[in-house]
Amino acid sequence: MRALGLFLVFALVWLLLSGLMKPLVLGLGVVSCLLCVWLASRMHRVEEDAGPALRPLHLLAYLPWLLKEVVLANLQVMRVVLSPRMALDPVLFRLRATQRSQLCKVIYGNSITLTPGTLTLDVDGETMLVHALERAGAEALRSGEMDRRASALEASA
Amino acid sequence: MIFYPVLFALIATMALALARALLGPSLYDRVLAVNMFGTKTVLFLAVTAFMLGRPDFLDLALAYAAINFIGVLAVLQFFQSREIRQRYERQGR
């Protein structure tokens, strides 16, 4: 079931990359996709815990919000960089991550890094070590909105 | 013609990243510079593909975007195992 889903995704990627509809190339595409599914299944044989699944529709709602945050954070950091006297107040702090699944924790950690001004340095179980360029960025993260939104991506099991 | 400003900006940024790579001062600053250089290269190749009128050449930018980060992971592994060895040496003494 899972393998079939992977195969369909790979096949779609292949078709969009290639755009050639010749029988030979299509045949090679099928072989390639099967090879990648085989590779992926060999890799996942050693997977320990899967955790609750990601909800794709929620991801669609999450991405525009993340985009907005990224744009705002970019403007903020650019303002800092271009100010003649860079008044910096960097903070290094620990942050709780409430996500249960590994995937959502990764999405949360990478979202923190993707917004300039905050940077995930380490993930240790429930907590993350974060570096912030300015205290305001740290406060925004501590308010927990991004954490909540990233947790909402998980299917409630 | 519309591609020139962005190409100039990219090359200028490459020069800035190169300056950071040469100045250091720490090893990690150099890694940062290389990594930044890689992203700029992805963008440069993508823009150039359109400037040359060959959008199918985007494969190059795609290849870089996919595998450029492997080098940084190797750096992490390098420092990690070096640190472990040094810790053992400190304990040994």
Added chain:
Amino acid sequence: MTLIFGVFLLILLVIVALAIVRSEDLFAAVMLSGIFSLLMAVNFFLLDAADVALTEAAVGAGVATVLFLGALALTGKEEARHTVSPGGRWLALGVSFATASLLFYASLENPHIGDGSAPVHQHVAPWYLANTLPLIDIPNVVTAVLGSFRGFDTLGEVFVVFTAGIGVMSILGVRHSLVELSGAELDARQRSLRHHLIPRIVGRGMVPLIMLFALYVQFHGEYSPGGGFQAGAIAAAAIILYSLLEGDDRGRELLPEWLLRLMVAGGALLYGGVGLACVLLGGNFLDYSVLATVPSAGQHLGLLLIELGVGITVTGVLISVFHAFARRASR
């Protein structure tokens, strides 16, 4: 305008090259050589050599840094001091200066970039351009030249890669199970990025995608930039990524060593075998036209097979070299 960009990038290239030579910190030199490779790729691309640029991209971005760091873990971080007498230094300077002046003088005679009346554009190049479509029937002339018109050269290149792989393995891959490992070495060896959640999860997702992209590059060499060399390097990058994340031992579980050895030899064998098959079917060595009833179909089949051979050998060699370094890295 492209010329200005090219000149600027070449200036950066010279600066990087000087810095690499000057640097005594080998780690810095490795990082700078990464930048060198990126600059080379951009330059190749500006000169419209997309296939070469893709090779540089695949090797420089994915594999070279990893292998350099592997070598660095085996040696020290600083360049060894070697003493040269003042006389020797002046001699070296003189030789370098003379060679450089000769090369510079020779370059004055070179045709300008893109000059249509250059000798290379008078002799074989027009023939290649005119005959790729009628004889081989594929759009990418580079692949036609590489695989068919000059297939013999490429066979040689594959055997160079093959030999290089054998060489590295025979120097580094010697089993040393008799050597007693200390706790530090054992610990450092078993260390992977397994406990780093973010790289691990992201890497797991990327490995099959990189592999799919490698196969796409492999099988589209006849239509767009790419082919066996590029695909082999990208595929090797995918497996190396997995080995970095999960540890070398698990990487060897994913693709066992007997399979890698089979790939190293099998790819080169496939290339040579196609050539022999052509001879047996009554053609010349590596003249694929005889492989099918229609000559151009035979060319297609031959190109597909030899590119596959190249890809398999390159993948096998690069992964084997990586394993050879990783196994030794903690000594």
Added chain:
Amino acid sequence: MASVIDMISFALLAAGGFCVFVGGVGVLRLPDLYTRMHAASITDTAGPLLVLAGLALQAGWSLALFKLAVILVFLAVTAPTAAYALGNAALVSGYRPAVVSDESGATDSEGEGHA
């Protein structure tokens, strides 16, 4: 019509170039590794976003559009991962940030100062 699209595309590309350049300036100006990484992060997010969006307008509805999207996704996924790997490597080796109010106790625990 086409010229309007060209102009929007030009504006996006130029803005992207500007963002990338500002990030480059930041990498040169800021005082230590971690703060520089924030500046590099501009060139990894806003830069590619704007530049690739500008190129997407040039591509129109074609396969190139898909490739641009894949490049953006790959960058968005791998850039923070690379940043994590670099930051963590510095942390593991005991690199100390130049100016920071430390509220985590992470840099005091282990490792030695490191230039």
